[in-house]
Amino acid sequence: MVWFHGGGLTRGNKEIPEALKNNDFCVIGVNYRLAPRAKAPEYIEDAAEAVAWVFRHISQFGGDTTKIFVSGHSAGGYLTLMIGLDKHYLAKSGIDANRIAGLIPLSGQTITHFTIRNERGIKDTQPQIDSLAPLWHVRADAPPLLLITGDREQEMLGRYEENAYLARMMKLVGHQQTQLLELQGYGHDMTYPAFPLVVREVKRLSVKQHE
DSSP: OEEEOOSTTTSOOOOOOGGGSSSSSOOEEEOOOOTTTSOTTHHHHHHHHHHHHHHHHGGGGTOOGGGOEEEEETHHHHHHHHHHHOTHHHHTTTOOGGGOSEEEEESOOOSSOHHHHHHTTOOTTSOOOSTTSGGGGOOTTSOOEEEEEEOTTTSSTTHHHHHHHHHHHHHHTTOSOEEEEEETTOOSOOHHHHHHHHHHHHHHHHHHHTO
16 A cells, blocks of 8 residues: 555655554555645656555565555545556556556545645636646546545535546546545545545455455
């Protein structure tokens, strides 16, 4: 499990969430450059290089490259989606994004991230979908995708609706393994009830690979 921390692409530090420990898999916490010192797409490139490093080196630590999952919360969820759906970031390191065993973003932005919009002078309430939006890159052959958000009435601006739209568009283009879970009663800080679902999905897909 490659884990990207949240913080709006402007703050935060690498972490290994307690709830992901002791579940019979390795968790790799990742740092990436932050705005405003970094500009798009530098933080996405950092995230991709971290995942590429895992593909190149995890076997040295007893890991299996067919069981590399990517997850993260908020900004980390956005990074998860960008490197998993836009194949060109990992391709720069010679890695096919389709080799990722599963993408599990928690409350990730699916339109162009608000920090990137702020860089361009676009206000938070003005949505935009361009090449820096996961929605721009919907495709049928992407890795299995589990989208988890908080309650639509308690989430950040339109976050549930963004994820619901991504789920719908993935299904329309023919993606067969997209799921969307809305955690009733929880807002954007919904990691506590989400982590058991992340663990369950990792174990489910790991078993399914060998059926």
